Amino acid sequence: MYRQARIYIKTAFIQLAISVILGAILLTNTGLTINPYLSLLVPVYYHLLMAGWATQLIGGVALWMFPPLSRERPRGDERFGWVAYAALNGGLLLRAVAEPLHAIRPQLWTSWALVISAILQAGAIWLLVMALWPRVKGRTEVGRS
Amino acid sequence: MPRASIFLIRTALLNLALGALIGGLLLADKGLHRWGWLWALRPGHVYIMLLGWTVQFACGVAIWILPRRDAEGGRGAMWPVWVLYGTLNSSVLLATLYAPCLGWFGAERIVWMLPLAALLAVTGIGAFLGHAWRRVRPFGVMTTKRNA
Numbered sequence: 001m002y003r004q005a006r007i008y009i010k011t012a013f014i015q016l017a018i019s020v021i022l023g024a025i026l027l028t029n030t031g032l033t034i035n036p037y038l039s040l041l042v043p044v045y046y047h048l049l050m051a052g053w054a055t056q057l058i059g060g061v062a063l064w065m066f067p068p069l070s071r072e073r074p075r076g077d078e079r080f081g082w083v084a085y086a087a088l089n090g091g092l093l094l095r096a097v098a099e100p101l102h103a104i105r106p107q108l109w110t111s112w113a114l115v116i117s118a119i120l121q122a123g124a125i126w127l128l129v130m131a132l133w134p135r136v137k138g139r140t141e142v143g144r145s
Numbered sequence: 146m147p148r149a150s151i152f153l154i155r156t157a158l159l160n161l162a163l164g165a166l167i168g169g170l171l172l173a174d175k176g177l178h179r180w181g182w183l184w185a186l187r188p189g190h191v192y193i194m195l196l197g198w199t200v201q202f203a204c205g206v207a208i209w210i211l212p213r214r215d216a217e218g219g220r221g222a223m224w225p226v227w228v229l230y231g232t233l234n235s236s237v238l239l240a241t242l243y244a245p246c247l248g249w250f251g252a253e254r255i256v257w258m259l260p261l262a263a264l265l266a267v268t269g270i271g272a273f274l275g276h277a278w279r280r281v282r283p284f285g286v287m288t289t290k291r292n293a
Contacts, residue, residue, distance in 0.1 A: 054199060055161070062206075067146060095172065102176065114176030122169030129158045136154045138146050 001064050004081050008060025011089060015052030019045060040100040051121065052092050059084070059128050066135040080131035084124045091120030146209045149226040153205030156234060160197030164190055185248065189241030196266060197237040204229060204273050211280040221280065225272035232269035236262045 001009075022045045029038040063081055068074035075081075098113035146154075167183075167190045174180050204226075214221040239262035246255050 050194060050199075058199075058202060099172075099175070111176035115173045118169040118172035118176075121172070122165045125165035126162055129162045133155065133158060136146065136151055136158070138148065138151065 002075070004075075004078055004085075005060045005064035008056055008063065008081075008085060011085070012053050012057035012060060015048050015056060015092075019048040019053055022048065037100070037104060040103045044096045044099055047095065047121075048092060051088065051125075055125070055128075056088060059132070062132050062135075066132060067137055067139065069135055076131060076134055078131075080127045084127035084131065086124075087120040087127065088124035091117045091124060094120065147220060147223070149223055149230065150205045150209040152230055153201055153208065153226070156230070157198050157202035157205060160193050160201065160237065164193035164198055167193070185244040186241070188244050192237055192240040196233060196240075200270075201233055204233075204277075207273075207277055211277060212282055214280060221276060223276070225276040228272040229269040229276075232265040232272070236265035236269065239265070 022041060026038060026042060026045055029035065063075065069076040094113055094117040098110045098117060102110035102114055167186050170180065170183055171187060171190065174183055208220065208226055213219060239258050243255065243258045246258065
């Protein structure tokens with residue numbers, strides 16, 4: 001397994017651990033109502049789990065296992081993968097901070113933090129799709145690339 | 146990678162890109178409050194990401210990578226996979242368009258959309274299981290056409 005795939009997969013594991021802890025806190029809060037503001041973290045929880053864990057793990061495994069693009073450049077342009085990695089995790093982190101704060105007390109900086117987080121996350125996904133797209137192909141196409 | 150997996154995985158990637166675009170616009174609107182009408186697409190965002198992306202991608206990879214059915218390297222009948230492809234994507238389309246259509250046509254005229262989307266999704270997954278179930282076995286345990 002090459003370095004980029006390892007970093008994707010290990011970061012996905014970390015996001016899984018964070019999401020499960022957050023999910024446990026939210027579940028406990030639903031039963032015991034420790035702090036009503038905690039429920040504002042529900043969208044963050046879903047996105048850490050689905051984007052930070054599931055999509056990032058799938059991306060890492062796909063980057064590792066999908067058919068090579070060509071003999072010379074088996075993984076294509078790895079920069080797509082690195083920028084996607086930074087944007088996805090940066091966007092999720094920004095969202096985790098700004099979304100609950102914006103729900104409690106909307107301010108100009110939290111509004112723009114949400115916009116930047118949206119651009120980072122959506123841009124990351126598009127870059128990941130661009131990195132994976134040419135590698136979704138049959139065995140016979142390898143020699144031609 | 147078989148042709149059916151290429152279709153499933155590439156369509157899953159398109160769903161991922163579309164779902165991320167809708168999700169990004171929704172998140173941006175939380176900050177900007179400019180496009181209230183976009184929130185009709187929120188249930189669609191969830192459905193696209195769960196079924197259109199995650200489930201479709203997993204099925205596409207499974208069809209590619211699960212052990213072959215026989216010593217000749219065959220994967221078995223592929224028509225159930227195409228049924229999965231057609232029904233799953235129709236289901237995602239119907240479920241995504243339901244909430245925006247509510248405003249245009251009214252609930253009475255589109256009451257059929259979500260039950261049909263549900264039926265299509267169940268049919269698709271049933272077809273997938275019909276194809277994949279017998280391919281889940283230890284590597285090396287293969288049958289030839291003679292003793293299959």
